[in-house]
Amino acid sequence: MREVKRGVSQEEAQQHEPGCQIGQVPVTVGRRGFLRGAALGGLGLAASGVLGGTLGTAPSSSAASAAGNAPAKAVHQWAMVIDLRNCNGCKLCTTACQTAHYLHEDQTWINVFTMQNAAGESYYMPRPCMMCEDPPCVPVCPVKANFRTEDGLTLVDQSRCIGTRICMNACPYQARYFNWRAPRPAPRQPFPQEPAWPVPQVEGTVGKCVDCAAMLPSGKLPECVSHCPMGVLYLGDLETDVAVNGLGNTVELSQFLADNDAVTFKESYGTHPRVFYIPGHGQALDTDAADG
Amino acid sequence: MSDDNPSTGAGGSPGADGVQLPEPAVRPDVRAAAMRPVLETPRWWWPTVLVLGAIVILGIVAWVVQVVDGLGVAGYNNQAFWAVYEADLVAFIGVSYGGAVVSAILRLTKATWRAPLTRIAEATALVTLPVGMLFIIPHLGSPWRIWELVWPPYWNLSSPILWDFFAVSTYLLATAVFFYLPLIPDLKIAQQWLDPDRRGLRARTCRRLYRVLGGNWDGSAPQRRLLHGAIGLVAIMIIPMAVSVHSVLSFAFASSSRAGYAETIFPVYFVVAALYTGVALVVLSVAACRRLWHLEAFIHPRHFVRLGFVMIAFGAVYLYLTFTEYLVDGYSGTTDDAAWVRQVLVGHYWIPFWFYFVAAGVVPLLIMAIRRTRSAKGVLVASGLVVFAMWVKRLVIVIPPATEPLVRSPLAASGVLAGSWGSYHFTWVPISITVAATAAIPLLMLVVFRFVPILPIFEMEEADAEEPARTAAAPAPPPAPALAGQGVGTFSAATRSSPLPDMGSGPPPTLGGANLAHGTPPCSGGVTATGGSW
Numbered sequence: 142m143r144e145v146k147r148g149v150s151q152e153e154a155q156q157h158e159p160g161c162q163i164g165q166v167p168v169t170v171g172r173r174g175f176l177r178g179a180a181l182g183g184l185g186l187a188a189s190g191v192l193g194g195t196l197g198t199a200p201s202s203s204a205a206s207a208a209g210n211a212p213a214k215a216v217h218q219w220a221m222v223i224d225l226r227n228c229n230g231c232k233l234c235t236t237a238c239q240t241a242h243y244l245h246e247d248q249t250w251i252n253v254f255t256m257q258n259a260a261g262e263s264y265y266m267p268r269p270c271m272m273c274e275d276p277p278c279v280p281v282c283p284v285k286a287n288f289r290t291e292d293g294l295t296l297v298d299q300s301r302c303i304g305t306r307i308c309m310n311a312c313p314y315q316a317r318y319f320n321w322r323a324p325r326p327a328p329r330q331p332f333p334q335e336p337a338w339p340v341p342q343v344e345g346t347v348g349k350c351v352d353c354a355a356m357l358p359s360g361k362l363p364e365c366v367s368h369c370p371m372g373v374l375y376l377g378d379l380e381t382d383v384a385v386n387g388l389g390n391t392v393e394l395s396q397f398l399a400d401n402d403a404v405t406f407k408e409s410y411g412t413h414p415r416v417f418y419i420p421g422h423g424q425a426l427d428t429d430a431a432d433g
Numbered sequence: 434m435s436d437d438n439p440s441t442g443a444g445g446s447p448g449a450d451g452v453q454l455p456e457p458a459v460r461p462d463v464r465a466a467a468m469r470p471v472l473e474t475p476r477w478w479w480p481t482v483l484v485l486g487a488i489v490i491l492g493i494v495a496w497v498v499q500v501v502d503g504l505g506v507a508g509y510n511n512q513a514f515w516a517v518y519e520a521d522l523v524a525f526i527g528v529s530y531g532g533a534v535v536s537a538i539l540r541l542t543k544a545t546w547r548a549p550l551t552r553i554a555e556a557t558a559l560v561t562l563p564v565g566m567l568f569i570i571p572h573l574g575s576p577w578r579i580w581e582l583v584w585p586p587y588w589n590l591s592s593p594i595l596w597d598f599f600a601v602s603t604y605l606l607a608t609a610v611f612f613y614l615p616l617i618p619d620l621k622i623a624q625q626w627l628d629p630d631r632r633g634l635r636a637r638t639c640r641r642l643y644r645v646l647g648g649n650w651d652g653s654a655p656q657r658r659l660l661h662g663a664i665g666l667v668a669i670m671i672i673p674m675a676v677s678v679h680s681v682l683s684f685a686f687a688s689s690s691r692a693g694y695a696e697t698i699f700p701v702y703f704v705v706a707a708l709y710t711g712v713a714l715v716v717l718s719v720a721a722c723r724r725l726w727h728l729e730a731f732i733h734p735r736h737f738v739r740l741g742f743v744m745i746a747f748g749a750v751y752l753y754l755t756f757t758e759y760l761v762d763g764y765s766g767t768t769d770d771a772a773w774v775r776q777v778l779v780g781h782y783w784i785p786f787w788f789y790f791v792a793a794g795v796v797p798l799l800i801m802a803i804r805r806t807r808s809a810k811g812v813l814v815a816s817g818l819v820v821f822a823m824w825v826k827r828l829v830i831v832i833p834p835a836t837e838p839l840v841r842s843p844l845a846a847s848g849v850l851a852g853s854w855g856s857y858h859f860t861w862v863p864i865s866i867t868v869a870a871t872a873a874i875p876l877l878m879l880v881v882f883r884f885v886p887i888l889p890i891f892e893m894e895e896a897d898a899e900e901p902a903r904t905a906a907a908p909a910p911p912p913a914p915a916l917a918g919q920g921v922g923t924f925s926a927a928t929r930s931s932p933l934p935d936m937g938s939g940p941p942p943t944l945g946g947a948n949l950a951h952g953t954p955p956c957s958g959g960v961t962a963t964g965g966s967w
């Protein structure tokens with residue numbers, strides 16, 4: 142597992158760990174806490190860490206320290222930005238995800254689709270879970286195995302899922318993958334098997350992209366983001382308004398989206414995705430390999 | 434286990450518990466025929482049960498294999514997340530609707546001709562509904578967690594699957610009640626027919642069953658009124674329940690954004706399909722029972738033809754709904770809708786779709802439209818086609834939208850949609866499970882009729898008692914074949930009388946004995962000696 146940067150000092154982590162809550166919508170009782178250190182961890186620090194470590198500048202402390210002193214409440218609203226101008230279709234994000242989560246080949250939690258635009262040019266479109274603000278997959282589950290956390294992640298409780306697959310029907314993005322057979326065996330993981338880190342997968346249940354939720358509090362970027370050699374994928378936080386990609390580029394999220402006319406996928410479905418696409422067809426690449 | 438049959442006409446002896454029932458001065462053959470499956474063990478009985486049982490066991494083995502190896506062995510994949518079990522669930526629950534139609538709708542419309550068919554129809558419903566519900570188990574990826582569905586703290590009331598679960602469970606209860614109520618008087622009669630000296634496990638079970646379930650029925654006027662009222666009430670209640678079950682089942686598909694599932698027509702579509710196949714299955718099971726237990730004197734070719742008319746009415750509506758759905762979706766030309774309509778009509782799924790169209794759309798209509806084929810045999814052929822082809826149609830409803838690519842280029846060059854269709858491949862596992870469920874239906878029917886009378890004795894005798902008035906007016910009943918064409922007319926004539934069965938409002942029925950004392954044939958009208966001729 143590659144780590145971008147440890148954004149949180151041990152001391153800070155310990156200081157804030159106990160006060161953290163598990164947030165989720167809709168309300169169910171007893172959901173396991175997966176975002177320990179939600180009050181401080183995460184993107185602001187990740188960003189500052191990247192800046193400090195990779196680019197050698199002083200960490201920007203504003204967002205991070207503000208977050209650190211906040212009450213025990215989710216202060217992040219995770220989002221993703223996918224810059225299609227840079228995607229060359231190498232699918233390293235997919236393989237990194239499958240390696241980290243011990244997935245079978247057909248379980249492409251982040252799937253790179255080959256698309257075609259009106260000019261007949263083909264381009265590549267990575268599709269993780271959209272982490273919809275209004276996720277259609279959540280209300281259809283008969284046993285509340287799907288839930289949405291306070292910081293905007295849709296997760297699956299694989300210890301409860303009974304495998305009706307109605308959420309696979311509901312998701313308009315085909316982002317859900319079933320475990321049709323025994324999962325790939327996984328060695329001991331740094332996190333327990335929980336919705337935020339569903340490794341190994343559980344046979345007979347649904348799995349999907351979790352934005353590597355268990356890694357975010359400690360300032361690590363999701364596997365796909367950190368493994369994208371083109372810097373296509375950004376992890377963003379709507380709360381602190383920053384986004385960072387695997388190359389260490391940090392941007393002001395809202396400005397970046399506005400400047401580049403970002404769109405969401407299937408807006409008309411009312412899902413309000415938290416994955417923002419910057420339209421393009423790989424034109425920012427040096428080669429024109431991505432064209433038709 | 435002795436197979437001796439009490440001599441016909443000995444029905445009036447006091448029951449084992451001493452309840453003195455009114456002397457049934459009725460022709461004994463209704464009772465004898467109704468009790469024959471309980472009292473006699475024909476030569477074919479055990480071999481049939483063993484063969485059917487073996488098929489069921491094979492299905493269970495297939496399910497165990499699936500549990501061990503995962504749902505993948507049933508041919509499922511991420512591009513075909515719903516397929517055969519979901520179609521089975523819809524189809525098998527659907528065929529249970531025949532009971533509701535024959536017993537509730539025809540009862541409420543006072544179609545008295547239905548009387549000899551009700552018990553078989555209700556038993557079919559009672560048997561197919563649990564079999565259909567059992568498809569939840571292979572459908573689930575983690576069937577060992579099925580208890581979560583009955584564990585209220587886990588309930589997510591916004592889930593259509595949970596609505597299904599509630600609706601189907603309620604319907605099962607109602608079906609059981611509906612089977613039971615008209616059975617109460619019959620159980621007392623059956624008790625008398627069972628030889629008190631008869632030994633063996635089944636005889637003991639029967640006796641206990643009759644005693645416990647028969648209650649304190651003595652056929653008195655207040656009891657009759659109560660029973661009629663209760664049956665009428667359940668008949669009214671079971672219709673909205675039946676409608677709700679398949680509507681809600683369709684919501685599991687329709688309450689999504691997926692093209693081909695997100696259809697407002699789906700609830701109606703599903704309900705009509707269920708009624709259509711339900712009547713078809715009643716035809717098949719009535720025909721089988723008639724042949725196996727020699728009920729030719731009570732169930733006539735005209736019964737089949739009338740059921741055929743009821744069936745084809747639903748079939749025509751279903752064909753119309755299919756047409757509108759495909760036309761509107763295809764015509765609108767939205768990328769997703771047009772894509773699946775094309776897949777179904779001329780693409781990957783054209784064979785099953787057109788098979789449905791011919792076998793359950795056009796051919797049954799023609800069979801009923803052409804005078805020469807409008808016979809019991811014709812209806813039987815049509816019903817067989819309908820039951821199978823409508824199962825295929827359910828596959829066509831379930832599978833194409835599930836395999837549709839949802840991420841594709843809206844701006845793709847014309848005619849080319851990026852994104853590839855997935856597909857479902859049958860394996861032996863779902864086929865054995867489906868065949869096992871199919872075999873379970875006759876198996877369970879055989880078992881049910883080892884314990885309860887196959888004809889609704891009480892109801893038929895009551896119908897006979899009411900009959901003379903009508904037969905007197907028309908003393909020359911037309912022969913059976915000619916009646917075929919008049920089925921509809923008789924149906925509407927019966928409808929005219931009263932919209933509801935007498936729920937205590939009509940003249941109080943006379944005491945059982947007096948009422949049963951008429952000596953008219955059990956199945957009035959065209960009882961010409963046509964038994965078994967078709």
Ligand code: SF4
Nearest residue numbers: 270271273276278312
């Ligand atoms: S993209 Fe699909 S799986 Fe992810 S939150 Fe939205 S509906 Fe649910």
